[in-house]
Amino acid sequence: MRKRTLSVLCTLGALGGVLAVPAAAQAADPFPSGPSVRTSENAVFLDFGTRKLPKDLKVFLREPGTDTPVATITELDWADEGDDVDWDEPHVTVVRTSPLRLADLGRYAVDVEYDGTEGETILHKDEAVLDYRLIPLVKTFEVIGDPDLVNRTVTIKGDATLRDPRDDSETPMANGRLVLETTAAKTELTTDAAGHVETPYTFTGTEKEDKSTPSRDDFAVVLRPADEDAAHGLTRQVEVDKPWVTITLDSSTVRGADGTDVPLSGRATYRDHNGVSQPVPVGTLMSVYNVRKFYAGEDGRFTAQVPIYGTRQQAIAVHLTPWLPAAYARYTPDPTTSAGFHRIPDATVSRYKKVTVSSVLDSYDLPAKTTLKVKLQFKATGSKTWVTKKTVDSPAAKGDSSRKVKVADLPYPGEGVWRFQYSGTKKIPGGPAPESYTIVRDMTALPEFNASPEPVKKGASLTIAGKLNEKHWYDGQWGAFAGARVDIYFRAKGKTTWSKAGTAVTDKNGKFKRTFKAAKDGDWQARYDGDESQHFYSHSRKDYVDVK
Template sequence: MRKSFVLSLAATALLAAAPPALAAAPDVQAGVTLAASGAQRVLTLTVTAKDPVGIAKVEAVLRTKDGTSFQTVSDFVRSSGTDADGVWTASYRSDIENHPGTITADVTVVNHDGESTVRPVSYNDCYPTTIEATSTPERLDLDHPAAHITGRLLARRASDEEPVPVPGATLNVVPNKTVTTAEDGTFALDLRGRVQTTISFPAAGRYCRAPYKDMRFTVDQSEVTLTARKTAPSPLPVGTPVVVSGTVTRTRADGTTVPVEGISVRLTPTIGNRSVVATTAADGTYSISFVPQGTGNWNVYAEGSIYTVQSPALWGDVLVQDKTPTFSPLTVTPSPVARTRPVDITATVSRTAVDGTRTPLWGEEVFLEFSSDGKTGWTTLDELRVRDGKVYATIDADRNGYVRLRYAGDTATKPGTSEARFLDVRTGTEFTHFNAAPEPISPGGRLTVSGELLRLPGTSWIPAGSGTPITIQFRADGSTAWTTMGTTTTDKNGVFRKTFTASKSGTWRATYAGSATYTPAASGTDNVRVGRRTAFAKGFNVTPEPVRRRATATAAGKLLRYAGGWRPAARGTKVELQFRPSGSSAWKYFGYAWTNADGTFRLAFSAPADGTWRAVYAGSATYLPATSGTDYVDVR
């Protein structure tokens, strides 16, 4: 005797209470079950209905998923209860061959008042399926990286029948593969790079969705050996790429070393850059290029995979010349400079970073270089040490040309040079024996300025020769500006002279503007006092003499001025009395007196000690100073 089995099919309205109707409609619940035995597939609809006036009619219309009706079930029989509260059932055969898949039974229940309730109930009319699958080998590794999966898809038409193969079915294999079953329901595929997978069969036609088939694989991971080699100059100019290359290998059980293909190698700089990844080729080689953003380190390692263990990281460094030497313009003093004379050269040197920040050099060497044309043939004149960003050099000038500073660079700073500065070397010139006379001098007097201009063509000074233009300049007392008073030329001995009319006190000098061959020059200065002459008349005297200590002594004299002839100084002219004690060389102020209308003056005082006395007139804007004769007084 065959055993039958009953399937409880999913129903959207099964055991669900109907919502209250607007009118007095029956309260309906519906469900469906399947009994499959042999070739018989019988479906039973069970309807539970309640209505106070009693149930008059129950029927159901079957439709497919697309809404097409294909059968009406009307032979419902009340199997229990009453018309007002009972259970009605009806059985019918499945039409799975023609209408497989989701079927909806729209159950209609009508009461004796003609009020009705429609309750849909759905079920999936299909054959249950099962996936069988196994894989080989038992353990995966780099030598056996693919899992060979074989299996079959089976369907059970009835509980008392053996499952049958499902041909032509498409199965999904995680992550993104599909496989189609053969006529006997079998399938086979190779899966690489996975430690697990899931095989699934979605519902198709008369076949139900199969339960997922989960599979896990045992993988033996291999250790790998990473090599790395940096290809780049050191130090490295900014913007220059660095290439790191190498191999990834492993050692087999038999001791042989073989390359590993498809391994991700990751390089990470410690400054600025993001990681860069490359994949090993068939020969196990890789190559990674990156542009470092500054001096720092990098590390590289082979990432782990399903078949390999992550390698230890290898480290390297890179020195980037990301700073630029910055030179101030060279200062050359004097310029032009006399040949064989020393010339001072100064400048500042700093490092400029990419962000514009400047830092003075300290302790580094720079080279002072010379070139005759400023373009080629640079030779080193001196090696200089930078102190707090400053460079000083003194050289003996011997020829025209160009000078510059050169910094050789270091691990952080690029090489660089300053702008070239022209070194203007000429034959030296110099004034000697410069004089303005007479001095002092009266207004309107004839003042002669003279001197000699020399040249240094070799190691000895010689006269400048005739015809060299000389400029005579004057700076009045109290002023800072020089005024050109006239010009003259040298004679064959380099001597020059020029006569002027004296008008005011001040300082005189001579200048030579220089030429393409000779350096400019300026003489020393000579201050000349201009004013009317003054003098003390003979007979300045201190009386009595000798004199007792602290007794009264009197100094007397007469001050004269020249105005077409010698005349007494005006009343009220101040005259100072000075004293120099015996044994001393210093004059000391002792007092003053005012002149009378006849230019005479007198000053009484207490005699302090033995010594010499004199009278001094300091002068004014109009009159020149004067000093009297001296008088020694013996104090007892």
């Protein structure tokens, strides 16, 4: 952003008087709440929330407890992306002072003054405090060494200075406090008389990857002055030579009822450069793949609760970190006596508002042939309640077996999801019951329909006209349905069957029109037959025409 100087004046020293404050009755403040004000080490930032700033804007700095300013600043520039503006969002309405050059270090109260709507002086006192002090900075920083999980010790080397904001001169930060920071630990270090630090440091082995870099193979190490943020320090990336990781399960098979969790134990190890097996560090992140997280304990041991989900193989994983590669070990569930559904149900709704749902019920280790009662349930979008729509019997053989369960021609209850559930008994516990994808179609309607003229002479033209609308499922709004085919039907007086007389296509406004020759007395009707997946069918009212 190009900076534009608003005005230029900065006066140091006493101004020979007390700041005048107008009477409240005379003030017409265009910004009654004043600006948002914050300070950095050598600048003041103001935000009035608008690009239109008040007239004769000034910033005063004074020692707390006094009324005499030590500086008046009217040199204000628009802040840009390089400025230390840390409000919640980037503010294009922020202005800042130029770097301040005050005579003395110390803490200064910040006042803001500008003209009111009638030209009167408006003063907002004590809007912020400027801590004008020596600024600690880390100037050099090195991480020396090639750490791995066996040897995690490196050498930390750095230099720190104190910058004087009065003239930007720098001196060594003698006996200064620094902080070495990673995602796993913070360690305080002390500089020598020359502002230098050089010391061994041992990483924990659980540092997390630096997500700000494209690679996930490194982690960030920050050296900064104590009580200051990372902007006053330096950051270095550390990359580790990863070893080979192995997960050894105490048993590769687990037993339990379908849909339950059971314990699985094992040990996670890695191979060092000498080929010796070592336990992964305590706290190494692991997971039952895509289900739940847990952490390795002492000697790399772990015990995790894992799901029995039919006989489908599952995986235990060590997560990728800067120290370790990803690793997996698979286990096989062996369900005890139980039954459940493991596939997402196939749920469809036809154009004629009929629902069909099907899935496969798996049963395991049944002692004898039996019949399992299965509930078909529906949950409307936005609801937390499952409603049973039908109960069906599903025969199950002795031992392990699978059988398809299907229910068809149910009335469409609206947008929502479906599931089959076997609730289980004491002898045969019930397993999982996954829900379907949401099924929905757009409603359609023919709110306008007319056959004219009425009555009509035999052989004369008869015009059939109407309009087709659709209701969008995503916002519930009705609108014109353009480009749809509408069938025109006729039923002669005294007959019970309808015959198709012709077809019309809706225009951009959802309207259609078709002309016929009048032949017989009878009813006319328009029908939209829906489509394969998106729209329901609908039909118009019947319109009787008397043919003379």
